[in-house]
Amino acid sequence: MGQKRVALVAAGITKFGKRKATFRDLIAEAGKATFDSNKNISPKDVKAFIISTVYPERSAFQGHPAPLAAEWCGVRPTEFHERVENQCGSGTSAIRTAYAAIMSGLTDLVMVVGVEKVMVPSHKEIFLNAMAGSDREWESCFGVTPPPLFAMVAQAHMQKFGTTEEQLALVSVKNHNHSKTNPYAHHQKGATLEQVMTSRLIAAPLKLFDCSTNTDGAAGVIVALEERAKSLTDKPVYILGTAQINDGYPWVAYPKDWSTWPSLRFAAQKAYEMAGIGPKDVDVAEVHDCFTISEIIEYEELGFCKKGEGGRFVEDGQSDYGGEVVVNPSGGLIACGHPFGATGVRQAWEAYIQLRDEAGTRQVKGAEIFLGHNLSGLGEHHILIYGRS
Amino acid sequence: MGQKRVALVAAGITKFGKRKATFRDLIAEAGKATFDSNKNISPKDVKAFIISTVYPERSAFQGHPAPLAAEWCGVRPTEFHERVENQCGSGTSAIRTAYAAIMSGLTDLVMVVGVEKVMVPSHKEIFLNAMAGSDREWESCFGVTPPPLFAMVAQAHMQKFGTTEEQLALVSVKNHNHSKTNPYAHHQKGATLEQVMTSRLIAAPLKLFDCSTNTDGAAGVIVALEERAKSLTDKPVYILGTAQINDGYPWVAYPKDWSTWPSLRFAAQKAYEMAGIGPKDVDVAEVHDCFTISEIIEYEELGFCKKGEGGRFVEDGQSDYGGEVVVNPSGGLIACGHPFGATGVRQAWEAYIQLRDEAGTRQVKGAEIFLGHNLSGLGEHHILIYGRS
Numbered sequence: 001m002g003q004k005r006v007a008l009v010a011a012g013i014t015k016f017g018k019r020k021a022t023f024r025d026l027i028a029e030a031g032k033a034t035f036d037s038n039k040n041i042s043p044k045d046v047k048a049f050i051i052s053t054v055y056p057e058r059s060a061f062q063g064h065p066a067p068l069a070a071e072w073c074g075v076r077p078t079e080f081h082e083r084v085e086n087q088c089g090s091g092t093s094a095i096r097t098a099y100a101a102i103m104s105g106l107t108d109l110v111m112v113v114g115v116e117k118v119m120v121p122s123h124k125e126i127f128l129n130a131m132a133g134s135d136r137e138w139e140s141c142f143g144v145t146p147p148p149l150f151a152m153v154a155q156a157h158m159q160k161f162g163t164t165e166e167q168l169a170l171v172s173v174k175n176h177n178h179s180k181t182n183p184y185a186h187h188q189k190g191a192t193l194e195q196v197m198t199s200r201l202i203a204a205p206l207k208l209f210d211c212s213t214n215t216d217g218a219a220g221v222i223v224a225l226e227e228r229a230k231s232l233t234d235k236p237v238y239i240l241g242t243a244q245i246n247d248g249y250p251w252v253a254y255p256k257d258w259s260t261w262p263s264l265r266f267a268a269q270k271a272y273e274m275a276g277i278g279p280k281d282v283d284v285a286e287v288h289d290c291f292t293i294s295e296i297i298e299y300e301e302l303g304f305c306k307k308g309e310g311g312r313f314v315e316d317g318q319s320d321y322g323g324e325v326v327v328n329p330s331g332g333l334i335a336c337g338h339p340f341g342a343t344g345v346r347q348a349w350e351a352y353i354q355l356r357d358e359a360g361t362r363q364v365k366g367a368e369i370f371l372g373h374n375l376s377g378l379g380e381h382h383i384l385i386y387g388r389s
Numbered sequence: 390m391g392q393k394r395v396a397l398v399a400a401g402i403t404k405f406g407k408r409k410a411t412f413r414d415l416i417a418e419a420g421k422a423t424f425d426s427n428k429n430i431s432p433k434d435v436k437a438f439i440i441s442t443v444y445p446e447r448s449a450f451q452g453h454p455a456p457l458a459a460e461w462c463g464v465r466p467t468e469f470h471e472r473v474e475n476q477c478g479s480g481t482s483a484i485r486t487a488y489a490a491i492m493s494g495l496t497d498l499v500m501v502v503g504v505e506k507v508m509v510p511s512h513k514e515i516f517l518n519a520m521a522g523s524d525r526e527w528e529s530c531f532g533v534t535p536p537p538l539f540a541m542v543a544q545a546h547m548q549k550f551g552t553t554e555e556q557l558a559l560v561s562v563k564n565h566n567h568s569k570t571n572p573y574a575h576h577q578k579g580a581t582l583e584q585v586m587t588s589r590l591i592a593a594p595l596k597l598f599d600c601s602t603n604t605d606g607a608a609g610v611i612v613a614l615e616e617r618a619k620s621l622t623d624k625p626v627y628i629l630g631t632a633q634i635n636d637g638y639p640w641v642a643y644p645k646d647w648s649t650w651p652s653l654r655f656a657a658q659k660a661y662e663m664a665g666i667g668p669k670d671v672d673v674a675e676v677h678d679c680f681t682i683s684e685i686i687e688y689e690e691l692g693f694c695k696k697g698e699g700g701r702f703v704e705d706g707q708s709d710y711g712g713e714v715v716v717n718p719s720g721g722l723i724a725c726g727h728p729f730g731a732t733g734v735r736q737a738w739e740a741y742i743q744l745r746d747e748a749g750t751r752q753v754k755g756a757e758i759f760l761g762h763n764l765s766g767l768g769e770h771h772i773l774i775y776g777r778s
Contacts, residue, residue: 063521
């Protein structure tokens with residue numbers, strides 16, 4: 001039992017952005033890209049399927065997405081299938097569920113597709129969608145949606161640790177520059193410090209470029225039991241550790257000091273322990289930069305730097321190529337965009353290509369360990385750690 | 390690994406019906422009922438939580454229900470949590486996921502709550518909800534929603550096997566009479582053959598009493614690894630077998646002969662095999678009687694009777710007390726009502742009380758094996774088999 005292991009054996013992605021494609025088109029496109037990534041697997045071989053999606057009922061006017069998505073990928077599940085949702089952390093949750101389904105013996109191979117169609121004609125729908133993510137009785141009805149929430153987080157961190165607006169902006173500059181090498185990213189033009197600092201104010205101190213982007217997109221991975229994985233590819237990407245926590249809802253109730261996220265620290269510790277590694281062993285990470293401040297706090301709570309030193313960490317280039325750990329080489333949520341249900345799966349796709357040396361010009365050379373982090377609230381975190389062996 | 394087992398250790402339910410309670414109220418009520426059912430478990434002991442719910446984004450205007458529901462049950466998950474959705478089969482899917490999470494070693498105890506707030510002021514919302522369950526591009530836009538779909542199923546079965554409208558009606562009579570002893574059911578007045586036969590025509594040959602009811606409600610169970618289960622109760626209710634299939638979407642594409650559901654037969658066989666039993670061993674079953682014709686076809690495909698003889702099976706009283714197998718002692722979807730995300734969990738609650746001799750006047754005496762069946766389409770089935778030991 002302790003010896004059973006699970007690995008990624010395929011991964012594909014769609015172009016992220018303001019797409020003309022429908023919800024269904026995006027699924028089919030990600031499905032094709034996933035199968036194209038490993039010609040040893042055909043849709044007929046897949047008997048378990050999980051879709052990660054947050055808002056199809058509102059944005060695509062379509063419920064019951066699991067069988068629809070399976071069908072559009074050519075898959076007929078006879079072992080396990082469902083839709084998994086955990087708001088912005090849905091993708092990582094779905095891969096964890098695939099891991100559980102395989103480890104439980106119900107199946108030995110699962111396809112996971114994450115998708116979101118966000119750019120719909122009615123902006124009212126988008127606005128309502130954003131509201132539906134927080135507590136409608138205690139938060140969103142008072143206007144407490146993600147941007148003001150994370151603005152308050154930023155203010156707390158600046159006050160307590162002296163983090164500066166420039167340091168926040170440098171996260172955005174880094175991620176926008178990374179995405180220039182990612183043809184699937186929503187934004188590919190890069191960004192300068194001046195551009196970020198002078199962009200429109202959203203919720204002080206967060207400016208437009210401090211925020212992730214509403215984006216359409218989808219991504220897929222196939223996860224398999226080690227024995228089967230080895231028969232399908234020479235370079236499986238192993239899941240070494242995982243953890244998940246939700247410590248407090250609604251967001252506004254937790255925690256008292258928003259500059260510190262003990263629940264993320266707890267989850268990270270647990271995932272490192274399961275993987276048998278420490279934070280210094282992580283070579284490359286995709287973390288949940290829904291806002292620049294999130295990435296800074298994540299450096300700290302994931303143990304990449306000391307508490308309070310996240311601002312300096314990015315300023316010193318420690319989260320960029322040549323630094324301690326390359327964070328968000330894909331461009332992250334800020335530059336790839338954030339199609340809710342797809343983001344965690346997009347992170348797994350990055351793990352797949354980075355740990356197989358297939359990431360082209362943004363390859364982190366010699367990367368052995370990859371950490372993926374998704375959040376769905378200040379106290380709600382989802383972590384997966386991947387390794388080459 | 391083969392020796393690990395999982396069991397129900399608690400179960401609770403809310404009154405089903407046209408409730409004034411909100412989505413959130415229903416969750417809290419089911420949570421309390423679940424903890425009340427086993428005083429050895431407190432919310433603090435629960436570190437994994439799954440919510441099964443289909444439409445909160447539309448009917449309760451609330452997304453991201455997993456952490457909200459956990460919070461309202463007093464639970465702070467640190468091991469596993471998510472929302473699972475598979476339309477009408479969400480409840481059984483969620484319990485299967487809990488089983489997988491436990492068997493995988495990620496956790497050893499999971500609380501599962503199923504809930505739906507359906508009776509909202511805007512009937513347009515309810516109508517839109519129903520549409521969102523089928524394929525909006527290929528089905529519901531043409532008016533092909535569940536009632537006409539199952540009407541066509543009934544017509545096919547009547548034509549091929551000579552099933553009569555009276556036989557359909559007898560399913561409803563049985564289930565309505567069963568629910569007289571279930572204080573949590575939506576309908577508790579019973580029904581006569583005449584009442585069913587003269588009720589308003591919905592989609593020929595289905596009449597109002599042939600259909601399950603739009604209902605608000607919630608139910609909860611706690612599932613645990615055998616060792617832990619034994620420390621929490623003297624009478625755990627074991628999960629012996631499970632299967633799931635989705636063979637074809639949209640519904641209208643599958644299968645050619647709607648009177649026969651080979652996918653259900655396949656799933657049943659698989660679940661029986663895993664449980665090491667056959668259909669004749671089942672003492673009591675809660676099956677998905679979304680329409681009377683469904684229950685008749687389920688008798689056949691689950692192996693309770695021969696193909697084509699489902700009509701006679703109910704007419705001969707074989708699915709009632711004193712017959713081969715007691716089907717839907719709770720009243721089923723027809724008389725309990727069908728709050729989508731709650732139904733599969735409500736079936737597990739019935740398993741829990743039946744296999745612990747706690748079902749009062751509707752107790753199936755000496756019941757050893759219980760089968761729960763949920764569907765979310767003609768080709769989409771979810772099965773759990775429970776046993777006393």
